[in-house]
Structure formats: structure tokens, C-alpha cells
Amino acid sequence: MRLELRRVLQGCRRGVLTGVGRSGDHSLELPGCLLYTRCGTVPHLTHQTLHTLQHLPAVTLIPMDSLAEHQEVLEEFGGGMGKFAGLQNSVIFCSLHDSVAPHPTGYNTNKTVSVWGSGGRIELSVAQYMALQRAIRPDWYQSLADGDTQQLSTHKRVRKSVDRTLSNLDQCLNLHISTEGLRGSEVFGVVEGGVMLEERVRSAQETAKRPVGGFVLDGLHSRTVSQELRSQLIAAVTKELPEDKPRVLLGVGRPDEVLECVEAGVDLFETVFPFQVTERGCALCFSYDLDPDPESSVLESREKETKIQQKSGDDTLENQEEITQFEMNLKDKRYRDDFRPLVKGCQCYCCKNHQRAYLHHLLVTNELLAGVLLMLHNLEQYCSFFQSLREALEGDKLNALKKRILQRRE
């Protein structure tokens, strides 16, 4: 695997990863995102529906949370998780935790880390974790890590998290070399350190000394850290990391946060945000168009005004506080007789075939197709946003894009 940096603009790294995967014949444009799945399936989607999308991420992410309980099955199957899930031609990155699933705190020890599957908690030692990775046979995987720190964690707890994670990494790397089935896979080291700058820096420096293929920045999820602090911590960490290896940030996905994290030196995210938007019955509708035609931007701002006006009227909606300015709530009555596509010009299956009124109907009647169509649309929009971000970096238009993304913030 090789990372070629084409240019760095305002801290943002525009590059390409080549020779990706065990076969070495995949590539990945940076900044980019990994395709979030559970058990190898993008929520709501089958292979058939997923592949109506044109530009899917080259790397599929599968959290260990959704796999640990299937260890015996995968071992008996013997062909690895990609083959088991019918993902024959995908590159697979096995992460530790599902960013969306809840993770009770206080279960990690010096010897073990816990994951949560459908049947509850599974405690994993390094040896067990590596046995699982051997059965999964990923192209990339992260080392076992203790990311169980909160904003209020003591210095002692944070230091312990860094130490344990480094020790886990050393053990993983040792076993990695001696495991025949993992030949050709890349181990990603995990940077911990909670919100303590000096621990973050120590974790980054130490991890960078090890023979890892890339880095996962852990413990910086939206819900635990403010964006300002997150950007500072990430910038301090990435300064310590080698330029020629990818940096992955999991659990952060709002477009405005993505932009700031890219400026702080992050290369890869996951498509968790479009899934979360789907789960609350919403559709991404933010503008990331670098050259909007003047007519549509006028219409857009008008629509935005009415949106804000109406928003104050219906605060009976649940999850109201979670809904971001990047999405529209299709359960809202105003879409009942709105026969426009979700987003004009969107190339997804949903927008090419259906109208807002239909999605509204599917949502109020609790039909399964709502999740399918919204997931497709939200993935399309999210991947296109990353495409636009890469183009902005190439065309010196980052500030214009930032302005467009952030304009609705206030």
C-alpha cells in the first residue's frame, strides 16, 4: 500500500492510496470515507440495492462488535468474512467498535477489551482478538484498543488507556507476523489519549514507531468532545504521524465536522452519518455544489427561509434536537403532497424514481422501504460530498465549499 500526497491545502491532505487490499489492485482517494456496515451489510441494503449507487467507497468497514459472536462459524467456513458476506471483490477493514451502537463503560481490563454483539458482551483478550481476525481475514484491521475514556476521565485512567493500547498493539503485531492467514493484511495502530493533549501526543509518537499500515484516531466521537477541542487534539496528533500513512477517524461524520477534521489532517471517515440520518427518517439535502447555478441558489435560500419559519412550528417531533441543518425531516406534514425528488439532480435510485410525498407516506406507515430508499439517497449524497471536497482541494475552492457547508450553521 502506498500513499501519494498530491497536495496539502490549509492542512487538508489530497492524495490517493494505491495498492490497497491483499490483492493490491484497489485504490482509495483521500479524503474519503469507508463504507459502514454491520456484519458486512450496509444497513437496510442488499447487494442489489446497494449497487444501484455508482460511486461506492472502495473499502468496506465491518466493526468487530457485529462479528465476534460468529467466530465459530467463520472458523468453520474458512474463507474469511468477505467471502462469507458475499463481498468477494471488496477490501475489508475490520474496526473494533460500531460507532452507532451503545458501549457501556467500565468493562475493559489490562488483559481484555469487551465488544457487544446481538447476544450481549463478549470479552476479548489479544489472543482471542487475533484468532478472530484470522477467521475474518480482513485486508486492514485495527489493533485491539482501550478507548473507554470520557471527557471527565482522570489523567491516570487516560494514561492507562494509552499504555494498554500500546501494549495491545505490540502483542497484536507479534501475533500478526506469526499468523499465516493474516499475511498481506495491514494493522492499523490506535491513537488514544482522551482529551489530554500530552497523552494524545505520547500515544501518537509511540504508535508511529511501530510497523503499522495506518492510524485510527479513537475516542473522539461527536458525543464526547466539542469540535474545537477535537480539532486541536487531532492537529496535535497528526503532527506526530508519518505523512505517508492514512489516518482514519471513526464516529465523526457531520459534514461541518468532517471539514474541520480534514483540515486537522484526517484522511478517512466512515459512512455512519448517512445511516444515522436515515434512522431518524431524514434525507440529506445540504448543498456542497462548488459551482451552483445562481437560479437554484436563490430558490434554495427561499426554501431555507420557509424551512426555518416552519421549524419553529413543529417542535412536537421527537429527535428534533438531533436533526442537523444538513437534512430534511420527511415525516413532517409539509412533505405529504410534495411531488419533487428529495434533492433535485441527485443520481440515486430514490431521487430518480420517487418523490418526497412517497417517502413521507412510507415513513408514516412504518414501511421497510423507507429505510432502503433513504439509505441509498443519504449514501449517494454523502459520497458526493466527499467527491466535492476532493475537487475543492484540487481547484483551490476549499473556502468556497466551507462557506457553503457552514452557511446554515447559524
Add this chain to the structure above:
Amino acid sequence: MAASMESKAEMGAVRAVSAAAPLALRILAECPVSKARACDLILPHGTVNTPVFMPVGTQGTMKGITADQLQDLGCKICLGNTYHLGMRPGPELIEKANGLHKFMNWKRNLLTDSGGFQMVSLVQLSEVTEEGVQFQSPYDGKEILLSPEKSIAIQNSLGSDIMMQLDDVVSSTITGPRVEEAMKRSIRWLDRCIAANKNPDRQNLFAIIQGGLNAKLRKACLDEMTKRDVPGFAIGGLSGGEEKDDFWKMVTLSTDNLPRNKPRYLMGVGYAVELVVCSALGCDMFDCVFPTRTARFGSALVPWGSLQLKKKQFAKDFQPIDPDCQCPTCKRHSRAYLHALFKTDTAAMHHVTVHNISYQLTLMRSVRESIIEGRFPEFVRTFMKRMFPVEGTYPSWAVDALASVNITLDGACSGQGCDSALC
């Protein structure tokens, strides 16, 4: 697009069953042994090959399957429920959307029921009078009257290719004067429905034969309703928990008395054995929620019964659901993977729904091919043997029903007059 152009061309060549109806039935083959037949049913949104199973998309969607997926499976006609769609989103909205086809973006044919059955089965507080079915809306508590005129008005708004008359539905296990009253009222309501249809040039109205399990009442209903020049007939009031011996006798009585040149739709029937047997009795169309509903519980239909994929026995079973199945699920996924996915995501349901719809449609295609190729009785024997491999386990009603149309099963004896070599 292609489908509707093709159907227009065919409409010119084949005479519609009645001067005005936008439907034509071309009988391609009739089984020389049984009453089975293979037809092309030409409808406004393309030709339907019969015998046909019609999946049920209650609320304008097929349970997590996209319209394109359903079309790719070869589905040419599916159902929508008037009761549900009439409540939400309501006929005005669907009219604004230019009909149900456009609203759900389904390019092929749609059949809608009358709403009466749901009303009686789902809504506790419903009362039937000569005027119609009176009920309380479960959404806002308002009193609503579903009259024959209202049912047709809603179905006209939906724009379905086949509409069903409002009938007076009574449980198939009820006996006594209520059955006769319901049958006679259904005839009066049929006339009101025919008069109320605003789009006889675009929408076909089917009559529904009632009469419970009483042969005399069924026959009376058949005699009366077949006097009307409706485009097709449904056999109603069955598949509601009655004895299977009563069920098939009512079906065969109905097909004996229905006109040869019009389609026959057996409502609410969808188990594989019933589909095969009732095809032998001369039915052309079937519908049932079972294959899609059972899919969501992890039950996959196979030629030898069904697989409960959530059961532990499939955790390490790396074969596809059915190695012979050509559906997208079986081509890509194993039983073990689906078993694992059922613990994680609703996509597991979609995979099995795709497979089950494919199973039903493929089964009906095989029935049709065997009729056309003149080997339907042999097909039935092979099918039944695979479904019931243990000797002596054929359901007796199926043995009797098939014997009544001269199909004897291997190793099964229907009693007197049996010509089986094993007897």
C-alpha cells in the same frame, strides 16, 4: 414503456372479453386431463402470464423490496389494499400523484381489493347494512361508511388495472341465513359497483362469487353474477380457516360454472400446494400475504417445504437457501450468512422476501410451462412427491381434489375407481 406498447399491439389482435373492457384473455393451452389452463391476460400495463401468483404490497410498497427489484423478479402484477391506501395517504393525494402506479412508481399492473375484507377483519367496530360497511376510523375515530360507490370511487382514484367489487364478507365458517343474505347483498352491490365505475375503459371490475361453503348458495351466486358482463370473476369467501375438504369443493364448483373466456381469481390463496391444486381446478390468479410475511420471520420457501433460517441448525450451513434457485439471494448468500444477518439488520428480511417472491413466481411459471407442454399431471406428481417425500403423508384434501380432475398421485390412493398401478 415497452410493456405497455407491447400490450397495445396485442390488444388489437385479441378481442377483449367484452366490448368495453380493457382486458383480453388468450387461452394458450388447456390440460387435457385436468381443468388447468395457461393463458395470457392482457391488461393496460402489460401482459400477465397465468396461472399467476400476485404478491401483496399493502401500502403501496412491497415490504422493503424496490419496484425495480420486483420487476426484475418477473412480477407483472401485484396488489394494493384499498382500505389501507384509502386511509393513508388517502385517495385525494394519490389522485394528485396521478394514481397509485405513479405514486409508487410501479410500471406494471396493479390489482386493488375493495377494502371490505380488511374492514371486517381489522376493524372491531364495523357494521354491515344495505348501504355499506359502517366503521370507525382507527386513526381519528370518525364514523366512515364504505359503500360500493365509495369503494369504487377510491379504486378509481388509485387507478388500478383490476378493481374488486365491494362484497359482503362473512366468515367462511359461518352457516345459516346470514350467508344467504351476504351472497344476495353481494350481487346487489356488484350492480352498484358496475354503475359506479367511472373508468370502465381503463379499469376492470371483477365480481366476487360468494355463498360460503353452501353449494346451493354458491351455484345461485354463480348463476346470477355470470349474467353480468364483467371482465373477470373472483372466488371469494374462502381461505378463512374452513375445512380444506369444503374449500376445494367450492373452488371446483365455481370454476365449473364460470365462463371459459374470463379470468378466474382465487382470493387469499398462496401456499404452494394450494396453488398447484387450485391451478388444476382451473383457477388463473392467486394472491396471499403469506410468502412475504413469513419471509420477515426468517422462513424461506423451498420445493420441500420451508427453512426457518433463524434456527441454530443453519448457523453453519453454507449452502444457499435452495441450490437450484436463481434468485439474487441464492446466487450470493448462504443460509449461514442469512442466519447471522437476521441478528443484525432488516436487510436479512429483504433477502428472504426476494427469495420467497421468486419462489412463488418460479413455481407458477413451472406450472404454466408444464400445461403448455402438455405434461401438467406429471408436473403435479413430481411436485407433490418432493413436497411430501414420506409415503402416505399427502394431505387427503389435495389427493381428493386432484383425483376429481383425474390426476392420481404416485403412491396415493383415492379409493374407488383408482387406476394407480400401486393399488
